[in-house]
Amino acid sequence: MATITCKDFLDRLESWMEGDLHSDSQAHLRNCPHCRSLVEDLKAICGEASNWRADEIEVPPRIWTYLQSHLEQEGLIRESRPAETAKATWFGEWFAALPRPVLAGAYLTLLITGAFTLSRPINRHSNEDLWRADSRDSTMPLRAQLIAEQNSFGSFNNANPAVNASLNQNLAIVDNYIALCEKSVQEEPQNEVARDYLYQAYQQKADLLAQMTERGENNR
Amino acid sequence: MPEAEAIRLAQQGNATAFERLYRLHNRRVYSLCLRMVSNTAEAEDLTQEAFLQLFRKIATFRGESAFSTWLHRLAVNVVLMKLRKKSGTETSLDEMTEPDEESGGPRRDFGTADLRLSGSIDRVNLQRAVEQLPPGYKAVFVLHDVQGYEHNEIAGIMQCSIGNSKSQLHKARMRLRELLHEAVRDKAREDRKAASAESGSED
Numbered sequence: 328m329a330t331i332t333c334k335d336f337l338d339r340l341e342s343w344m345e346g347d348l349h350s351d352s353q354a355h356l357r358n359c360p361h362c363r364s365l366v367e368d369l370k371a372i373c374g375e376a377s378n379w380r381a382d383e384i385e386v387p388p389r390i391w392t393y394l395q396s397h398l399e400q401e402g403l404i405r406e407s408r409p410a411e412t413a414k415a416t417w418f419g420e421w422f423a424a425l426p427r428p429v430l431a432g433a434y435l436t437l438l439i440t441g442a443f444t445l446s447r448p449i450n451r452h453s454n455e456d457l458w459r460a461d462s463r464d465s466t467m468p469l470r471a472q473l474i475a476e477q478n479s480f481g482s483f484n485n486a487n488p489a490v491n492a493s494l495n496q497n498l499a500i501v502d503n504y505i506a507l508c509e510k511s512v513q514e515e516p517q518n519e520v521a522r523d524y525l526y527q528a529y530q531q532k533a534d535l536l537a538q539m540t541e542r543g544e545n546n547r
Numbered sequence: 548m549p550e551a552e553a554i555r556l557a558q559q560g561n562a563t564a565f566e567r568l569y570r571l572h573n574r575r576v577y578s579l580c581l582r583m584v585s586n587t588a589e590a591e592d593l594t595q596e597a598f599l600q601l602f603r604k605i606a607t608f609r610g611e612s613a614f615s616t617w618l619h620r621l622a623v624n625v626v627l628m629k630l631r632k633k634s635g636t637e638t639s640l641d642e643m644t645e646p647d648e649e650s651g652g653p654r655r656d657f658g659t660a661d662l663r664l665s666g667s668i669d670r671v672n673l674q675r676a677v678e679q680l681p682p683g684y685k686a687v688f689v690l691h692d693v694q695g696y697e698h699n700e701i702a703g704i705m706q707c708s709i710g711n712s713k714s715q716l717h718k719a720r721m722r723l724r725e726l727l728h729e730a731v732r733d734k735a736r737e738d739r740k741a742a743s744a745e746s747g748s749e750d
Contacts, residue, residue, distance in 0.1 A: 341717040376692035405560025
């Protein structure tokens with residue numbers, strides 16, 4: 328086997344450290360204490376550096392506090408949507424878990440409801456009616472009205488049990504959504520976005536109940 | 548919230564998305580800064596600056612490179628700028644290494660033949676030696692050997708070739724060895740001085 332000089336070994340040291348182990352370099356290393364010492368030193372440096380990596384580093388919380396205030400000052404933060412975030416997390420998970428036919432049914436029902444309610448001004452709730460006052464208590468009369476409407480729906484059972492089941496399922500979906508929105512509003516009463524979502528949820532329920540009432544009346 | 552969604556929302560100025568991106572990457576960026584400057588107050592400033600630059604530019608992020616690579620490139624540049632200001636020189640990244648005067652390659656001395664570092668390297672010694680590295684060497688050494696990045700990632704962060712990253716790392720390790728040898732020799736000299744002073748006072 329051809330022997331190499333220390334200079335040759337140094338030339339190959341970079342690739343040696345990257346794991347490219349030439350047999351002639353290995354032979355040189357066996358016979359040369361200087362080069363062996365060099366390689367051992369480099370390995371010791373790498374070893375200590377990787378121990379350093381394992382150190383647990385705690386990031387001081389003040390960094391985020393500072394950043395947040397800077398982002399606000401510079402106008403980089405333009406929107407804050409905790410209600411939307413909540414919807415995107417646990418509501419989103421719950422929504423995703425529903426069977427596709429149920430969602431499709433709910434979606435279709437809402438579309439149909441929209442069409443019905445546009446032609447039925449008596450049962451529609453305008454923004455002013457639903458959210459006239461500025462306090463969070465302003466949703467309470469609407470809530471009571473919706474409960475009364477839902478109770479009255481009980482006397483207008485649809486003749487078709489399949490349609491009844493589908494409508495009740497949709498009602499349950501909207502009720503769950505309302506519960507989530509109410510929770511958000513309770514947590515942040517002054518959050519306009521959360522209140523807006525709650526208003527929209529109530530409106531969905533009002534529309535759905537209106538449609539159910541309409542169907543019930545038609546089947547009497 | 549997945550990273551891609553957080554990026555999209557942050558581009559619209561969403562506060563929750565900014566925080567999510569910060570929480571996803573703050574540890575690696577802070578540790579990189581801390582290991583590059585070895586000073587917690589400076590590392591905090593640099594981390595803030597890196598994220599601030601990131602959030603200012605996030606609307607321009609088009610996903611051509613990985614988000615983390617982009618962020619680390621910003622962070623490394625912030626740190627290198629700081630180190631450059633500290634040294635008071637206006638030099639390019641390439642010049643922030645220390646080539647061998649004659650060949651442009653790493654210095655080729657072996658150190659003192661009978662002096663081995665094994666066993667004498669500890670965290671403090673290594674940290675002191677890393678502090679003395681030229682900024683370019685320091686960045687590659689910290690990214691690869693301390694932070695654990697691969698050469699292709701470092702090439703993306705430093706905007707250099709993979710070969711260049713490997714060569715810089717090798718030079719950095721060789722320079723560290725020299726610095727550690729110097730430290731060991733200095734310590735031996737001080738010990739000798741102290742011993743002779745002690746024996747002199749006894750006489």
